[in-house]
Amino acid sequence: MSWTKKILRVNLTNGEVAEEPLNMDWAAQYIGQRGLGTRYLVEETDPTCDALGADNKLIFATGPLTGTAVSTGGRYSVICKSPLTGAVACSNSGGFFGAELKSAGWDMIIFEGKAGSPVRLHIENEKAEIIPADDLWGKTVWETDKLIHAAVQDPQVRVAAVGRSAEAGCLYSAIINDLHRAAGRSGVGTVMASKNLKAVSVRGTRGVGNIKDPVRFMKSVAEQKQVLAENAVTGQGLPALGTQVLMNVINEVGALPTHNMRDVQFEGANNISGEAMLEARESDGKPNLTTNAACFGCTIACGRISTIDKGHFTVENKPEYWGNSGGLEYEAAWALGAATGVDDLDTLTYANFVCNEDGMDPISFGATVGAAMDLFDLGAITTEDTGGMDLSFGSSEALAWCVEKVAAGEGFGKEIGMGSKKLCEKYGHPGLSMSVKGQEFPAYDPRGIQGMGLTYATSNRGACHLRSYTVASEILGIPEKTDPLETEGKAGLVKAFQDATAAVDSMGLCVFTTFAWSLDNMAPQMDAACDGEWTVERLVEAGERVWNLERDYNMKAGLTGADDNLPARLLKEAAKTGPAEGKVCGLDEMLPEYYSLRGWTPDGQVTRETRQKFSLPA
Amino acid sequence: MNITVKFFSSLMEYLPRSVEGNAMAVQVDPGTSPRQILARYRVPDEEVRTVMRNGVFLPEEDRDQPLEEGDVLTVWPSIQGG
Structure with a gap:
């Protein structure tokens, strides 16, 4: 057991919602989540299909240990064909959404077809309903989350949604759950928006109780949690500095891609590092990092919760960004920082907040800005193309401007939203895209x-x-x-x-x-x-x-x-x-x-x- | 001879108060080893996990080898990826 052995199939074209049994022969071979979701994709779609067409499917898949007591067992993946790469997409997210879906009794949701107008799906245990969402279209992930909670009147409902960037066709849009956890890469959010599906909300109260040998299971879980607690990395390092401890490490070993990979070391690395996130700011005496945070069932707690200096130019007169929210992980700090040459921690944190708010993959976004800055430096992109913005390496203003434009799908933001491969091809320097199969390097x-x-x-x-x-x-x-x-x-x-x-x-x-x-x-x-x-x-x-x-x-x-x-x-x-x-x-x-x-x-x-x-x- | 010493993460507390940031330039006798530097700043052995000399990983058994003029010694407690 531990699989719920149930799939929710949602046909967005005709509005039908149906329950079907999980293929347990496949589960025995492919386990669950990434493997099993891909097995269904292979079975049910033509790999040559248009990733943004109705024939592509979008699969939310949990694993057999999702929602159980195993440490970190709260994850789900989104599987589909990627519009960014043309290859298989599989993006994994933490937070609480995956465990909630499993607790509602579902191993997997398969979305097929395309809705005629914006909709959302709401699940309460075995009940699932497609609901019109015209009122949510054009809203950010954060606004959408708030409005669904207001409509459902249950604070424990978990929401996964796409932001405005996905609606505008940004090719690396993410699906954001629990406000700042992301099925981040390869444009799975873009596929979701292409189906006119704005959000999935779920409340599950059934729990995951179907364990094969509960006594042996709980004994093993307790032993292995002890291993995590006693390990220097998972017990001390990750909770303290998170993944951001790597910024200085990777810079020292000369492997920190800088200025669109022109260089391998970044002068400003220490300013955007995990250590810098702990330093008190001059303005209010508070550090960037407020606390660490854990996803469902996790005993490591590597997540970062941060604030931006209220006086910083990016958030002046914008109180919606003054509170605590999901802070910088190493990959995001690198892409928004070293790749672009920007070493201002507050600007990076702001860009990270906006990536969460409007659902963009910060790796592909930051790396594409880095490529645009490289093209600007060569004169291949000019202020005429951008509408006046100077895209010089190291410009905080340019980074903040780019993230707002991509989030809203406006002007030159449409071009940054294509990803570096298409951007560099368009401006005549395809070799400057630091990507494989069209997806940017971390x-x-x-x-x-x-x-x-x-x-x-x-x-x-x-x-x-x-x-x-x-x-x-x-x-x-x-x-x-x-x-x-x-x-x-x-x-x-x-x-x-x-x-x-x-x-x-x-x-x-x-x-x-x-x-x-x-x-x-x-x-x-x-x-x-x-x-x-x-x-x-x-x-x-x-x-x-x-x-x-x-x-x-x-x-x-x-x-x-x-x-x-x-x-x-x-x-x-x-x-x-x-x-x-x-x-x-x-x-x-x-x-x-x-x-x-x-x-x-x-x-x-x-x-x-x-x-x-x-x-x-x- | 002159070398640069950098302590990161939780080891920053072993840097002298006068040091700003993570790095300090120090003058040491020729032949000084990384282990002697760590002892000089009273960094407990059990807190040291990763040591690099000029960005190259220095295994435990090589930490008694003498440093050279201009070397950069960097030291971390546990480090992890992402």
């Missing part, structure tokens, strides 16, 4: 951390750090230290991280547990909770199956091995400073071995043998 320069080059190139959803976080090994020494400047051995490291992460994402757990837990710590919890026998070997096999399924979908969507590539800047322009000085990313030294380890052809196609080994669908 915060690690592969010239300084070689394994991340292979991670980005082969990621099934375009450039992403969360598909195989080899930084853990190459920089942090978890589970063992490898040399970040070496390419040897990285193919196997990347594959191992990819497969394990796919299993973690499919169970409903947070990948941050892996700083303390391996699959050895997760398997006993999974096995005590769920039907069948769940060993580490079975989880790894399921993870590898999920990886191959995603790859297969992408190949059918028209991608090829040629898309497993990096921009020339990273392959030909050497790092200028730091330990990686003189180095480029040695992708060609790693990729052939990686394909071979995967059991794929030398040009990256999934072979018949591999398909048979994992029983992939035809």
Whole structure:
């Protein structure tokens, strides 16, 4: 058990809402959430479909451990075809929405078709209703959340919504739940808006009680929570500085992509770091960081809750931004800061608030602003294009202006909202888009951390750090230290991280547990909770199956091995400073071995043998 | 010889009060090792997790090797990713 074994199918075209049983044969193979949601997408959609057309489907999927007592077991993923990459999209979010959906009795919601006018879905346990939402269209995520709570009159209702950016067609719009947790990447929010679906609200009071062996389960959960509490990273480091402790670390090792990856170290890194978030401001004596925060069932609590200085130019006379809200994580701080050269913590926090308020992925947004600044510096974009705004690197004003324009879908914001690939193509410098498969890089320069080059190139959803976080090994020494400047051995490291992460994402757990837990710590919890026998070997096999399924979908969507590539800047322009000085990313030294380890052809196609080994669908 | 020492995160409390930010320029005898620097500022061993010399990870067994003129020594407690 632990799956509720029920799917909610919502046909937005004809307004029908129906319950159907979960395919348990597939659950046994693909676990849940990321894996199982992708299995349904593969079964039910044509991979060549228009990502923003009615034929694409949008799947909200929980994992079997979502909503249970396992630490961090509160997650859900949104799966669809991505409008940004043309590949499979799967974006994972924390907060409380996923656990609430599971407690309402649903493993998954599948949205299909397209509503004729704006609607929202409201779920109360087994009851689900499509409700007109013309009054919410044009509202921000925060306004939408408030209005739904006012309409439902239940403070415990959880809301996931899209903002104005998605309505305007920004290609990297996110789905935001609980005000500032995001299914952030690859434009899953854009797909939701394309279906005229503004929000999903859910209240679940059934709980997740169908545990296979409750006594063994609670014993295992307690033991593994102790492991998290006693680990220096998950017990002390993440609660204190959050992921933002990395800003200075990655800058020191010379792998902090700066000025659209022209440089690998940022002079202003310390000003936007986790340490800086703790410093008292001159104006009111308060630090940027108010407190840490946890998602459902989490005993780590890495989340950041921050304020902006009330006197800062970004929030002058805007009291709606004076309170506490979701603060900067490392990836957002890097994209909004180092990528653009802006080192003003308040401006970055403001841009982060607006990304939450109107539902944009701060990584793709910040990186695209960085690309626009690079184009501006070259004279390819001028103030005539922007309508007067000077887009020089390092300009706080430009960053704040861009985020407001993309949020509202106005003027030059429409162009930034296309993402860096389309922007750089339009302005004649396609090589300046720091992306893979059209999705922007996160915060690690592969010239300084070689394994991340292979991670980005082969990621099934375009450039992403969360598909195989080899930084853990190459920089942090978890589970063992490898040399970040070496390419040897990285193919196997990347594959191992990819497969394990796919299993973690499919169970409903947070990948941050892996700083303390391996699959050895997760398997006993999974096995005590769920039907069948769940060993580490079975989880790894399921993870590898999920990886191959995603790859297969992408190949059918028209991608090829040629898309497993990096921009020339990273392959030909050497790092200028730091330990990686003189180095480029040695992708060609790693990729052939990686394909071979995967059991794929030398040009990256999934072979018949591999398909048979994992029983992939035809 | 002159070196730069940087303490981050919770180790910042071991920096002298006069230091602004995370970094200080210090003059030390030639041959001084990273471990001697940590002892000089009374940083407890159990609080030190990651040490870098000029941005390159310095394993535990190499922390007695002498530093050189111009080196940058950076030290963290537990660090994590995201």
